[in-house]
Amino acid sequence: MSQVEKKAGLLRRTSSSKKPLKEKVVLMYDEIFAKEDPAKNNPRFWDELFLMKVNLEYLESKLESVDGEDVQRIQDNINSLFHHCVQALGEEHQIKVVNALQTLCALFRGVHQKNKSASGFDIINMLMGFDKAEQRMKDLMERLDSLLCGDSSESLKSLCLKLLLCLVTVTDNISQNTILEYVMINSIFEAILQILSDVSSRGQHGYDAVVLLALLVNYRKYESVNPYIVKLSIVDDEPTLDGMGMVVHQALTEYNRQYKDKEEENQGGFFSTLTSMVGSMFIADADEKLSVQTNEAILLALYEAVHLNRNFITVLAQSHPEIDIAVTPTTTTPTTPTTPLGTTPPSLDMMNNPELPLDPNLQTSNLLITFLKYASIVMQDTKDEHRLNSARLCLIILTCIAEDQYADAFLHDDNMNFRVSLHRMPMRHRKKAVDKNIPSRPLVCAVLDLMVEFIVTHMMKDFPMDLYLRCVQIIHKLLCYQKKCRIRLHYTWRELWSALINLLKFLLSNETTLLAKHNIFHLALLVVNLFNMFITYGDTFLPTSNSYDELYYEIVRMHQVFDNLYCMVLRVSTNTGQWKEAASKVTHALVNVRAIINHFNPKIESYAAVNHISQLSEEQVLEVVRSNYDTLTLKLQDGLDQFERYSEQPKEAAFFKELVRSISLNVRKNVSLNTLSQDVLLKEFSTIS
Numbered sequence: 001m002s003q004v005e006k007k008a009g010l011l012r013r014t015s016s017s018k019k020p021l022k023e024k025v026v027l028m029y030d031e032i033f034a035k036e037d038p039a040k041n042n043p044r045f046w047d048e049l050f051l052m053k054v055n056l057e058y059l060e061s062k063l064e065s066v067d068g069e070d071v072q073r074i075q076d077n078i079n080s081l082f083h084h085c086v087q088a089l090g091e092e093h094q095i096k097v098v099n100a101l102q103t104l105c106a107l108f109r110g111v112h113q114k115n116k117s118a119s120g121f122d123i124i125n126m127l128m129g130f131d132k133a134e135q136r137m138k139d140l141m142e143r144l145d146s147l148l149c150g151d152s153s154e155s156l157k158s159l160c161l162k163l164l165l166c167l168v169t170v171t172d173n174i175s176q177n178t179i180l181e182y183v184m185i186n187s188i189f190e191a192i193l194q195i196l197s198d199v200s201s202r203g204q205h206g207y208d209a210v211v212l213l214a215l216l217v218n219y220r221k222y223e224s225v226n227p228y229i230v231k232l233s234i235v236d237d238e239p240t241l242d243g244m245g246m247v248v249h250q251a252l253t254e255y256n257r258q259y260k261d262k263e264e265e266n267q268g269g270f271f272s273t274l275t276s277m278v279g280s281m282f283i284a285d286a287d288e289k290l291s292v293q294t295n296e297a298i299l300l301a302l303y304e305a306v307h308l309n310r311n312f313i314t315v316l317a318q319s320h321p322e323i324d325i326a327v328t329p330t331t332t333t334p335t336t337p338t339t340p341l342g343t344t345p346p347s348l349d350m351m352n353n354p355e356l357p358l359d360p361n362l363q364t365s366n367l368l369i370t371f372l373k374y375a376s377i378v379m380q381d382t383k384d385e386h387r388l389n390s391a392r393l394c395l396i397i398l399t400c401i402a403e404d405q406y407a408d409a410f411l412h413d414d415n416m417n418f419r420v421s422l423h424r425m426p427m428r429h430r431k432k433a434v435d436k437n438i439p440s441r442p443l444v445c446a447v448l449d450l451m452v453e454f455i456v457t458h459m460m461k462d463f464p465m466d467l468y469l470r471c472v473q474i475i476h477k478l479l480c481y482q483k484k485c486r487i488r489l490h491y492t493w494r495e496l497w498s499a500l501i502n503l504l505k506f507l508l509s510n511e512t513t514l515l516a517k518h519n520i521f522h523l524a525l526l527v528v529n530l531f532n533m534f535i536t537y538g539d540t541f542l543p544t545s546n547s548y549d550e551l552y553y554e555i556v557r558m559h560q561v562f563d564n565l566y567c568m569v570l571r572v573s574t575n576t577g578q579w580k581e582a583a584s585k586v587t588h589a590l591v592n593v594r595a596i597i598n599h600f601n602p603k604i605e606s607y608a609a610v611n612h613i614s615q616l617s618e619e620q621v622l623e624v625v626r627s628n629y630d631t632l633t634l635k636l637q638d639g640l641d642q643f644e645r646y647s648e649q650p651k652e653a654a655f656f657k658e659l660v661r662s663i664s665l666n667v668r669k670n671v672s673l674n675t676l677s678q679d680v681l682l683k684e685f686s687t688i689s
Contacts, residue, residue, distance in 0.1 A: 025052035029059055032077045033066070039080075046084040050096040056106045063110025071126060079129040082107060086136060089143035094156070097147070101159045104140075105166045108179075112170040120178025127179075137182035148191040154204045157195075161208040162671055164188070168215050169668040172661055175220045183216065189231045196243035206247035207298075211667060214301035217308070218660045222649055233308040244305055245315035249367045251298040252374045259377050259423075294378045294390035297663045302371065303393060306400050307648065316368040316401070317410040369420050371397070372446050376422035379454050382464050389659055395470040398447065399646050402477040411444040411478075412487050420446035425457045444478060445491050451475050455499040459506040465518040468503070472526045473643065479533050480641045482541040490543045493534075497554045500527050505561050508568060521572075521582035524565065528589040531555070533640050535592050552596055552625045553618065556604065559597040566590050592634045599632045600625060 022030075028049050031038040039045040066074065085107070088100035111127055121130060128136040147160050164183075171177040195201045195209040202209075216228045235241060305312040375394040382388045401407045410416060417440040451471045458464055475496070482489060504527055507520045514520045531551075538548050555562065565586070572583035607624050608616055616624075648656065 023052075023055060025049070025055050026058050028052065029055070029062055032081055033062055033070075033074055034077075035073050037080070038077065046080075046088075050084070050088045050091070050099045050103075051093075052099065054099050054102040054106065056102060059103065059106040060110040060113070063107070064114045066114060075126055075129075078107075078111075078126060079132070082128045083132075083136060086140045086143060089140070089147065094153070097152075097156060098159065101156075101163050105163055108163075108167050108170050120176065124178060134182065137179070138186050141183065141186035141188060145186075145188050145191050148188065149194055154201075157201070157205055158208070161205055161212060164212055165208060165215075165667055165671050168212065168219075169664045169671065172665060173657075174215060174218060174660060174664055175223070175657075177219075180216075180219050184219065184227055187227055187231070189213075189216075189228055193235065193237070193240045196247065197237065197240040198243075202243045202247060206243065207251060210244060210247045210301045211297045214297060214304055215660065215664065215667070217304050218300075218656065221656075222653055229308060232304065235309055236311045241305075241309070241312050241315050242318070244301075245312070245318070245367050248298055248302045248305075249370050251295055252367075252370045255295055256370065256373050256377065294387060296390055296393065296659065297667060299390065299393050299397070300659065300663060303397050303400070306397055310404070310406070313401075313404055313406050316371075316407065317366055317416070319366050319416075365418070368401075368443060369418055369446070372420055372443075372450055373422060376424070376450055376453065379450070379467075380423065380425045380457070382458065382467065383462065386662070388464065388467075389655070389662070391464075391467055392470070392655065393659065395467060395474065396646070396652065398450075398474050399470060399477070402447070402474045402481075403643070403645055405481075408444075408478070408481040408485075411447065412442055412482070412485070412489065414442060416443065417441055418443060418446070420449075422446065422450055422453065424453060441491075442489070444489065447478065448475065448491060448496065452496050452499045455503055459503065461510075461513070463510075463514055463518065465514075465520075465523065468523055469526065472500075472523065472530065476526065476530060476533070477643055479530070479537075479541070480643060483533070483537045483641050486540050488541055488543045493542065493547060494550055494554060497531075497534075497551065500530060501554070501558045501561050503527060504565055508561070508564050511568060515579065519579065519582055521569065521579055521586050524569070525582070525586050525589055528565075528586060528593065529640060531593055532589060532637055535596070535634065536637060536640055549622050549625050552600065553622055555593060555596050556600050556621065556625070559601060562590065562593050562597060566594060589637075592637070595634055596632065600628060603628050 028038070028045070031045070042048075063078075081103070085100040085104045088096045091097055091100075107127060111123055124130055124133045127133075144160050144164065148157055167179065167183070168174060168177070174180065192209045192213050195205050213228065213232070217226065217232060219226055219228070221229060306316070371394075375391075375398070378387060378394060379391045382391045401411075419438045419440050420443070421438055451474055454467065454471050458467070481487070504524060507514060507524055511520065534542070534551050538551060542548050542551070569583040569586040569590070572579050573581075573587050604616065604621055604624050607620070608614070613620070
């Protein structure tokens with residue numbers, strides 16, 4: 001028996017010596033894969049086919065098994081099958097529509113699987129005939145649009161979205177999927193927006209709609225005008241933008257909740273921790289190691305919304321009660337055992353209830369807070385490439401937010417205070433923070449806390465240089481806004497200064513190892529220039545004069561680090577080598593820091609000698625600093641409050657190309673796992689028809 005026949009659905013065995021009988025639908029598929037037109041001897045062939053329960057596995061395997069010469073022989077029949085599938089989508093008989101949608105899924109997958117090396121034109125030709133492709137795809141997209149926007153059942157709409165996700169992700173690189181040209185021409189953008197703007201449909205289909213939109217936006221985005229990018233950038237309809245924000249918010253909230261549950265589960269003792277981590281967090285099935293996976297598809301959707309649409313920035317700040325999903329009765333979406341944590345849509349009840357009764361004692365939240373909590377989880381562990389990319393995307397999103405004027409305004413708004421409980425990496429030398437002790441502050445404090453947390457916890461052998469650069473640049477952009485608007489933020493700046501000095505110390509201690517891979521002088525320059533921002537403009541944005549005194553105290557107290565840095569960059573800049581110019585820039589940037597150290601250190605030593613004190617207290621050092629400002633001379637440095645604005649192309653293009661490939665593979669796997677729950681659909685529609 002052939003492999004294909006083994007996969008066929010079987011009715012019964014007549015005896016052990018006879019071959020099993022095939023399902024009727026399998027026999028009909030065999031007719032399609034024969035040379036003759038199957039409707040030649042049976043005019044009702046196509047009507048009957050779509051009344052039969054689809055055997056996806058058999059149909060896909062048949063398509064994959066077709067040899068080169070056979071392709072030409074059966075191409076007319078495959079074209080005819082595609083054409084009749086599209087026609088069946090317009091039928092009133094719902095069973096036919098369901099079967100046609102599922103057959104199209106099998107066609108797209110099977111033909112692409114068979115022809116991985118073939119050109120897009122060959123695949124189009126095999127599926128629908130190149131001369132008729134434009135009309136066939138126009139008809140298909142119009143029918144799908146009509147089903148998505150009409151009053152058809154939720155199951156049918158769900159299946160339409162699954163078909164579209166299947167179509168978009170059949171190739172590893174979506175930009176090589178030539179069929180998507182027709183999806184660009186026959187846009188379903190408005191249908192996606194309609195789903196997101198309606199509370200009911202958003203609850204059912206919002207997740208798939210948002211992921212689909214994120215993928216379509218990334219089709220050949222650097223090569224041609226992508227209409228989905230253009231349309232997304234100008235959306236100003238409030239319910240639609242709110243709906244998109246709600247879908248992203250609930251997906252991230254669900255992930256945060258699952259992570260918190262997992263964390264609490266793992267605190268029940270060593271053996272339960274070990275069992276839980278191995279059994280639940282790191283193993284998906286026997287041979288697949290899996291960290292608590294991030295939801296990159298939803299992150300990409302959030303990025304595209306923030307990056308492309310300025311109106312979406314307002315959605316980030318919209319407050320609503322923070323729901324404890326763990327105690328909210330919900331109808332959970334069933335997932336397969338291999339579904340990564342956090343990559344499934346949130347429960348329908350959550351999505352259907354955006355308006356919740358306000359409790360004056362209930363902490364309010366918003367999309368930005370949920371995102372910051374999410375980022376604090378994924379940025380803890382960046383050792384594998386998957387999670388490193390998620391952390392990078394979080395920082396890119398924060399970069400876009402940090403340089404948006406409106407976003408900066410609400411980040412720094414003193415009238416919008418929140419308690420943001422960020423996840424912190426367990427470390428031996430510090431106690432676990434208690435959530436109740438977190439003060440209510442402007443949201444920018446949480447962003448700065450997140451940056452400080454990352455700086456402190458990732459000084460390791462496999463140094464994530466790219467992430468450190470992004471962190472420091474985000475801090476710089478926030479400081480530029482504070483300086484420009486003279487915002488005196490009440491923040492524990494000493495924690496930031498301490499983290500930055502320790503970072504410089506780490507770079508010095510690991511100079512040889514790090515220079516083999518990275519230009520550490522660029523990072524050192526950015527860090528030194530943050531101190532220059534505080535030194536030069538601190539009087540415009542530090543909360544009190546005491547804060548300014550404390551800055552000088554920290555620089556003087558940790559002068560050895562700055563002295564060692566100066567010695568290192570001077571050595572490198574006076575020798576010939578690839579880092580000469582980069583080190584030289586750091587030498588010039590240190591001029592004011594060194595002036596402060598050289599000015600105050602002798603004064604402090606003199607004060608100690610005169611007063612016969614072997615070790616001065618902090619207050620005594622501060623007294624020396626305060627009384628000797630007048631004689632300090634500093635140089636004015638240009639451009640400290642200027643920064644290069646974020647641009648995706650060309651710097652980030654390679655990153656997004658790989659990210660979209662990874663998301664596409666994951667979506668394809670999940671669609672193939674749960675696209676086609678046939679029994680449920682057929683049971684639903686058999687009662688209708």
